[in-house]
Amino acid sequence: MITLTQPVIREAEFFTRLPDHYRHPDPANAWSAANRGGQAVDSFLEGPVWHPSGCLYVTDIPYGRIFRVDMNGEWELIVQYAGEPNGMKLLDDDTLIITDYQNGLMKLSLSDKSVTPWLTRRNSESFKGVNDLTFDRCGNLYFTDQGQTGLHDPTGRVYRLGVDGRLDLLLDNCPSPNGLVLSPDESVLYVAMTRGNCIWRVPLQRDGSVSKVGQFFTSYGPSGPDGLAINAEGELMIANPGLGRLWLLNALAEPIQIITSPAGRSTTNVCYGGHHRHKLFITESVTGSILTCEMTIPGNVLYSSQQQ
Numbered sequence: 001m002i003t004l005t006q007p008v009i010r011e012a013e014f015f016t017r018l019p020d021h022y023r024h025p026d027p028a029n030a031w032s033a034a035n036r037g038g039q040a041v042d043s044f045l046e047g048p049v050w051h052p053s054g055c056l057y058v059t060d061i062p063y064g065r066i067f068r069v070d071m072n073g074e075w076e077l078i079v080q081y082a083g084e085p086n087g088m089k090l091l092d093d094d095t096l097i098i099t100d101y102q103n104g105l106m107k108l109s110l111s112d113k114s115v116t117p118w119l120t121r122r123n124s125e126s127f128k129g130v131n132d133l134t135f136d137r138c139g140n141l142y143f144t145d146q147g148q149t150g151l152h153d154p155t156g157r158v159y160r161l162g163v164d165g166r167l168d169l170l171l172d173n174c175p176s177p178n179g180l181v182l183s184p185d186e187s188v189l190y191v192a193m194t195r196g197n198c199i200w201r202v203p204l205q206r207d208g209s210v211s212k213v214g215q216f217f218t219s220y221g222p223s224g225p226d227g228l229a230i231n232a233e234g235e236l237m238i239a240n241p242g243l244g245r246l247w248l249l250n251a252l253a254e255p256i257q258i259i260t261s262p263a264g265r266s267t268t269n270v271c272y273g274g275h276h277r278h279k280l281f282i283t284e285s286v287t288g289s290i291l292t293c294e295m296t297i298p299g300n301v302l303y304s305s306q307q308q
Contacts, residue, residue: 007255010293012246012280014262016073018043018060018288031062031084031101034148045283045290046227047088047132049096050273056281057096058290059085066096066108069290079108081115087132087143087179087227087269089302099130099143105161122167128156132179132227132269135302136186139163142170144177150195151175158191160208170210171202179228179239179269184300190216190228190236197224199238199253217253219243227269229280231297239282241266246282246293263289272299 023042026032032041047059056069057078064083068076084101088108091097096108097118104120104127121127128147135141141161149156156174161167171177176195182188189202189210201216216236219225223242230236231248235256238247244265248257261267264286271281274292277299282291 005250005252005254005256007248007258009258009260011260011262012282012291012293015281015290015292016069016075017290018045018067019075022065022067022075022077023288026063029062043288044268044285045288046086046269046285047098048227048269048271048273048281048283048290049088049090050271050277050281051090052093056271056273056290057088058283059088059098061086061101066098078110079113079115083115086130089133089135091135097133097141099133101129101131104130105133105141105143119161119167122159131177134181136182142180142182142189144174144180144191146174146177146194149174149176154196156193158189158202168208171200171213174200176224178226181228181230181236183230184232184234190230192225192228192238194224194226197221199225199228199236217247217249219247226267227271227283229270229272230300231272231295232300233297234300235297237270237280239267239270241268241285243267244284246270246280259293261291263287263291267291277301 025040025042027040044061049057065080066078083103085098087099098106100106105118107118127145131144131146133143145157154175156177158171178194179192191200197219199217221242225238227239236249244261246259247255263284266286268285280293
């Protein structure tokens with residue numbers, strides 16, 4: 001007799017909200033026109049990153065902003081530039097690598113607050129619109145190139161940028177590739193397919209190629225999985241902005257926890273942080289809020305100076 005796992009349902013806690021003095025919706029914003037049905041938005045938060053100094057960094061896509069948020073919930077604008085920053089990851093204590101839909105991969109120096117190009121094109125061809133990224137322990141960078149792809153146009157791509165500068169195209173048939181994360185042993189890459197409403201499991205071979213890619217998890221609703229994170233035991237955390245919840249999956253892709261939002265439904269991304277990485281930080285993009293949730297199992301250590 002097979003016993004199905006019954007998920008524990010929890011509600012995240014409200015942590016902080018983007019202050020009003022940073023909220024000035026522009027009805028002519030090009031990102032909003034294309035992605036929010038022309039609705040004027042005052043922000044759209046994404047890309048949470050925990051910094052080992054004890055703070056959080058987040059992006060604001062439509063207005064090209066990077067914010068620092070301390071653990072008292074106070075916000076500081078680090079930089080605003082001509083771009084559409086989405087996912088971020090730490091390269092080292094002073095450097096954030098940003099997937100910028102408009103510009104490609106960008107580099108932010110936290111010390112001098114400069115944003116410079118890191119990888120803007122592939123073989124002189126522009127990307128469709130890069131979305132999210134993750135490093136492995138050797139320093140190789142995996143990132144998604146989503147653009148406006150979906151089930152109508154499953155041509156989104158997943159790349160790996162090696163430490164030697166080599167750029168490998170791993171997948172090119174993706175219906176809206178979004179968040180991605182490696183398993184703790186780095187043998188599997190999980191990729192969220194937002195418009196496909198599912199998670200792909202991508203085995204990584206010893207020679208760097210991929211093989212026997214399969215569908216690991218199927219979601220439902222108006223918008224599929226977005227940001228991903230993984231804990232030290234390999235359980236996958238999925239932010240789902242169409243449902244206003246997060247799923248924690250076991251090795252069988254069974255939901256073992258469902259975390260709901262006390263704010264809006266647009267739970268776009270998530271990272272582990274806090275003391276020994278036991279706390280989730282979740283971006284809720286429509287209300288411009290950050291939510292938190294304490295977890296028993298810590299997040300997996302990501303490649304960066306957080307490994308200390």
